[in-house]
Amino acid sequence: xxxxxxxxxxxxxxxxxxxxxxxxxxxxxxxxxxxxxxxxxxxxxxxxxxxxxxxxxxxxxxxxxxxxxxxxxxxxxxxxxxxxxxxxxxxxxxxxxxxxxxxxxxxxxxxxxxxxxxxxxxxxxxxxxxxxxxxxxxxxxxxxxxxxxxxxxxxxxxxxxxxxxxxxxxxxxxxxxxxxxxxxxxxxxxxxxxxxxxxxxxxxxxxxxxxxxxxxxxxxxxxxxxxxxxxxxxxxxxxxxxxxxxxxxxxxxxxxxxxx
Amino acid sequence: xxxxxxxxxxxxxxxxxxxxxxxxxxxxxxxxxxxxxxxxxxxxxxxxxxxxxxxxxxxxxxxxxxxxxxxxxxxxxxxxxxxxxxxxxxxxxxxxxxxxxxxxxxxxxxxxxxxxxxxxxxxxxxxxxxxxxxxxxxxxxxxxxxxxxxxxxxxxxxxxxxxxxxxxxxxxxxxxxxxxxxxxxxxxxxxxxxxxxxxxxxxxxxxxxxxxxxxxxxxxxxxxxxxxxxxxxxxxxxxxxxxxxxxxxxxxxxxxxxxxxxxxxxxxx
Numbered sequence: 289x290x291x292x293x294x295x296x297x298x299x300x301x302x303x304x305x306x307x308x309x310x311x312x313x314x315x316x317x318x319x320x321x322x323x324x325x326x327x328x329x330x331x332x333x334x335x336x337x338x339x340x341x342x343x344x345x346x347x348x349x350x351x352x353x354x355x356x357x358x359x360x361x362x363x364x365x366x367x368x369x370x371x372x373x374x375x376x377x378x379x380x381x382x383x384x385x386x387x388x389x390x391x392x393x394x395x396x397x398x399x400x401x402x403x404x405x406x407x408x409x410x411x412x413x414x415x416x417x418x419x420x421x422x423x424x425x426x427x428x429x430x431x432x433x434x435x436x437x438x439x440x441x442x443x444x445x446x447x448x449x450x451x452x453x454x455x456x457x458x459x460x461x462x463x464x465x466x467x468x469x470x471x472x473x474x475x476x477x478x479x480x481x482x483x484x485x486x487x488x489x490x491x492x493x494x495x496x497x498x499x500x501x502x503x504x505x506x507x508x509x510x511x512x513x514x515x516x517x518x519x520x521x522x523x524x525x526x527x528x529x530x531x532x533x534x535x536x537x538x539x540x541x542x543x544x545x546x547x548x
Numbered sequence: 549x550x551x552x553x554x555x556x557x558x559x560x561x562x563x564x565x566x567x568x569x570x571x572x573x574x575x576x577x578x579x580x581x582x583x584x585x586x587x588x589x590x591x592x593x594x595x596x597x598x599x600x601x602x603x604x605x606x607x608x609x610x611x612x613x614x615x616x617x618x619x620x621x622x623x624x625x626x627x628x629x630x631x632x633x634x635x636x637x638x639x640x641x642x643x644x645x646x647x648x649x650x651x652x653x654x655x656x657x658x659x660x661x662x663x664x665x666x667x668x669x670x671x672x673x674x675x676x677x678x679x680x681x682x683x684x685x686x687x688x689x690x691x692x693x694x695x696x697x698x699x700x701x702x703x704x705x706x707x708x709x710x711x712x713x714x715x716x717x718x719x720x721x722x723x724x725x726x727x728x729x730x731x732x733x734x735x736x737x738x739x740x741x742x743x744x745x746x747x748x749x750x751x752x753x754x755x756x757x758x759x760x761x762x763x764x765x766x767x768x769x770x771x772x773x774x775x776x777x778x779x780x781x782x783x784x785x786x787x788x789x790x791x792x793x794x795x796x797x798x799x800x801x802x803x804x805x806x807x808x809x810x811x812x813x814x815x816x817x
Contacts, residue, residue, distance in 0.1 A: 349649075350646060350650065352805045370652050370654055371652070373650055374652035376650075380647070382646075384642065384644050386564070388568065389567065393567070397563075397564050398647070400557060401648070401651035402553075403553025403556050403557060404556070
């Protein structure tokens with residue numbers, strides 16, 4: 289496929305993935321995946337088992353690719369993982385909050401892991417919590433929070449280090465539509481305001497439609513990249529779901545929730 | 549600047565472990581009840597059966613209760629080392645381990661900080677047990693409390709490193725109980741925690757004697773035993789330090805995605 293499609297803005301490459309292969313035994317999880325992300329909101333669209341989580345594990349250095357390279361802000365992740373991670377914020381698919389600690393204690397722990405001072409952590413966490421209108425929960429134990437608020441806290445945590453690249457791995461799973469929209473709109477705003485590069489993994493068509501660029505991943509292969517309109521034109525279809533089905537050769541019928 | 553960053557990260561990890569421990573105060577109780585039962589029931593019951601002759605570091609005849617204290621301190625460190633390992637497996641299942649490993653700090657340093665946190669907790673529990681010994685009037689010299697600190701610390705680090713290494717291979721919490729049985733009991737019973745080495749040899753249990761001689765836990769116990777009486781056991785220190793380094797390096801290798809972890813990891817869901 290052509291990876292040189294139009295990117296959201298002409299800015300330096302924030303995340304570069306080149307010819308990445310990853311297998312688990314005989315199963316190919318990622319097969320020659322290459323793409324570049326600049327500043328903007330990118331959706332990584334694929335059904336369950338497409339390889340989205342594997343890709344995120346590789347981007348955060350939890351796994352290493354069998355072959356290929358990954359660079360974050362020009363830093364090769366295999367050579368300078370620590371420096372590369374300093375530029376990344378991540379919200380994992382599986383919630384990862386210490387439920388027995390308060391929101392502030394969770395944020396402080398994470399900030400300190402990044403080497404931040406108490407002053408910096410307090411200031412930034414207050415700013416981020418206020419912007420999300422959840423500063424009143426700072427002293428609440430995470431166990432008492434709703435699913436939506438837990439996700440917001442995880443987003444705040446990911447933003448504490450002022451990352452250049454924000455990775456959201458199916459971050460809206462389990463959220464009601466209102467919380468989902470709120471989270472997504474907020475990340476869209478931040479993306480522009482802070483000139484971040486956001487990679488938003490999802491299997492929901494409505495979420496992918498809102499992205500400036502969509503990377504279509506299926507069975508470990510990156511099938512196409514472009515905005516929803518470009519993908520529809522390329523596949524001669526009317527909507528992104530049909531475009532996906534056309535690209536992937538899948539025969540899944542559209543559902544009301546418009547999930548893949 | 550990076551040193552400040554390292555220090556902040558390490559203190560955060562230690563603080564988090566302390567807070568978690570505070571939330572699970574029952575852990576302290578169980579950590580103390582176990583050796584207390586051995587001290588009060590087992591040692592008192594066998595007081596007249598196990599005669600312990602005068603062997604270094606003792607300069608005079610001692611009661612069995614006194615002999616068994618270093619072994620029980622080792623037991624506290626051993627159980628907490630394994631408990632820390634269990635908490636690592638729990639953290640992995642809860643996704644918190646992933647968060648820790650994606651922090652922008654060297655992975656070996658994050659694991660070392662985890663090890664330090666577990667060791668601090670181990671030593672605090674060991675001191676709580678020493679207080680209990682004082683309550684039961686088991687005669688441990690007061691200055692020994694201070695001398696034993698570095699011995700218990702390095703012993704705690706060795707057992708914590710072993711726990712860290714085990715957490716690489718134990719993928720699920722359900723498998724942990726079995727693993728503990730295969731590690732804790734042989735380590736504890738085939739050691740000098742309950743009986744001196746010469747007793748094993750004298751009773752004809754040659755194989756057990758040799759196994760106990762090379763068991764690193766024996767050397768943790770002996771290091772503490774000597775330190776409690778203001779004496780130094782060079783051989784035990786060497787064995788404990790070498791075992792700590794080996795266990796820790798193997799654990800770091802296990803958590804390195806390029807070498808160990810990736811091969812052992814399951815495909816992410």
